[in-house]
Amino acid sequence: MLIAVLSGFILAAFAPWLTRSLGDKAGWILALLPAGLFAYFLTWVPVVITDGAQVVHYPWIPGLDISLSILVDGLSLLFALLISGIGTFIIIYAGGYLHGHEDLPRFYAIMFSFMAAMLGVVLSNNIITLFVFWELTSITSYLLIGFHHEQKDARWFALQGLLVTVGGGLALLAGLIMLALAGGGSFELSEILANEDLREYGFYTGMVILILAGTFTKSAQVPFHFWLPNAMAAPTPVSAFLHSATMVKAGVYLMARLNPGIGGTELWLYALGIFGALTMFTGSFMALRSTGLKAVLAYTTIMALGTLTMLIGIGTEQAIIAAMTFLLAHALYKASLFMLAGALDHETGTKDITKLGGLRRLMPITFVTACIAALSLAGLPPLFGFIAKELMFEAALQAPTIGLFFTVLAVLSAIMIVAMAAVFALRPFIGDLKETPKKPHEAPLSMLIGPVVLASLSLIFGLVGFLPAAALVAPAVESVYGAPIDFDLYLWHGINLPLMLSVLAVALGLLLFWKWNAVLAVFSRMTFIDRFGPERGYEKLMDGLVWLAAWQTRLLQNGYMRNYLITIVLTTVALTGWTLFVHAGSPMPLGDISFSLHEIVVAGLVVMGAIVASVTSSRLGAVATLGMVGFGIALIYVFFSAPDLGTTQIMVETLTVILLVLVLFRLPSFQKLSSTASRMRDAVVAVSLGGLMTLLILAVNAVEVTEPISDQLVAWSYPEAHGRNIVNVILVDFRALDTLGEIFVVGLAAIGVYAMIRLRAEDKAK
């Protein structure tokens, strides 16, 4: 099973090489993998029907409770079959569609990665692995949408899709972690969903909102629907696969998957129901306004995603049956329609419906297949789409609340979808032949086999509804509903309200088709819709982000070291000072103030030297007082039992003074560069840090010190290291590696100094 999930990634690594060496037949041969996977998943169908859900465990990061556990039940199997089955035809189709394209090897590599990621999403039992695969689908789809990377639009839309879905993905991660917490800490879906108390979780509302933020963005629900039609910038095989059958359904999958655990509440019903219904309506409405072959299909995909979300939200037996049936029907007809749209575009050179006509004689197979698939889209008997739509009407009518709202929107959407299905299936083919950029002819076999097979399945499943019902839909419904439901799928339900609604929808839809040109004319005057859509919001957000980045870069990265330093110092003072203020509590104890005369004199000289060095305008004065500070500190070391430090400091200080005298006098003398105001500001900043340091030392001194950790070093010094100067022993023996590092640093500095002096000598030589 693990190999089945990951084989796509393995093949992806070899796909470029295989594509090159196999030449024209690459598509057919590479399609063997998804075909094999499809056959493999089929063998699981009887297992799941008789034995129920299966969980397969592979440990991955045992310490973090992350395992590659795989959940095979009706729902995941339905998706896995769709992904591998439709994937097979897409791979073959891509071979024809991108025939001779120089980037075809890259395309296959990304496509297989995507397919494997998608299988990972639907088969993962561990929610962390599910999330990893989820994000992988976002990233691979970004690469696929941006496949024509030389086009600016494609890059922009790819980024848009990525940002929207990955933004939602972040929320989803938080939501999934809350889900794991709600489920008692387990990360296994099968264990979490078995928990009955998920809905009583304290942060239930927040958790659901976060999870829905992820699924709504992924599945293009209003108001995040705008990225999906834009993603049509991708080559058609990608659109057919990602944006009809698989990726956008990942969100639907997750909602369906979690439905038995966290669904069924009022929040779930209203959130999914209302957003789903609005998405369904928006999708249909926008489809009606579109004239591009792929745009029409993209908007009907949004309609389908909305319908599925709404049905999962309604959550009754009827609704879940309708949802799973609709899912299967939609995947079949939509993939087939997309591939046909690609064939039309490929063979005629245009994807504008209004510019196509009269192709029925030149492309007869395409015409017939388009009619069958479009009938399923429109929901007419005897197609599988009809069964799905009848069930959907029934579920909307029987919804536990706001059923009228659902029904009205469902019927309105159905009317528009009937019209657009008719437009898609008839307009390019009937009437007079129109002039097109390419001379049209029938598409090659590789591009027709997929649509023909899938459209035929729509027809066969409609005629023998019991077959998919028992094998595919019923197990999936059981997973989503949480309990088995006994039902059957058939075309004729008798004369009832759903049927009447269907008749009404078809009649009005055909009327709309009849008057489509007039409808388009009306819409073309309604451009304000484009000006206020959520996509404008996205653009504004992006502009705002860039503006903010530019503003804060100008503010923080302004190129003045002084400003960086002031920011650092004030932040340190504020944060450390605040902590000190909060935790010190009582007034600061003054500590030990006993001193001898020579100590206080030296300390006074050091302070005075530092002050004079800062305010003097004479270079020599600055260097001399600096020396005073250094030698004063050396004396302090000597007074307080550190003779080694004293000698080192004296040597270093001597060298420093010599170096400064040598170099500084080659530089210009001090000038008064800053204004008095900025001097005052700097003084305040400087004194604030000095004051903080003083307070910190007082605070440290007030703390009772435990035994020094160096006592052991002292005890070892002579017996073990044979040294009487303990500081030296520490440096060259106990902490020899540190000293080695120090030598290295000093050596590097010496090399740097030498190099710069040489450089100077070379300059002079010129």
Place this chain on the structure above:
Amino acid sequence: METIMAFVVGALFAASIYMMLRRSIVKLVIGLILLSNAANLLIFTVSGLTRGLPPLIPEGSSLPAGGWADPLPQALVLTAIVIGFGVLAFAVVLIHRAYEVINEDDLDKMRSTDT
């Protein structure tokens, strides 16, 4: 004495930050020297000041006589003094070189990589 040293260290930090905020690159280096001195003295002070007990072991004994000042902070500070000097030497030569190339010691005029 620790309390007095706390004020000495505070004064050194204040002076060093003030110098590092100046526009002249030479004053920046002076600020750097003061900062490294201040930091060394800070470590030395907070580890506790002990009078007249250097961590040296007299002949014929395996421990310093009559107690000792903590040698570990001293070792750390010693390392810091030497490294501080290495950094300083490099910085001094660097500013000299910078001045030779662009003939300017005002930091505000060194804001682009091409000057």
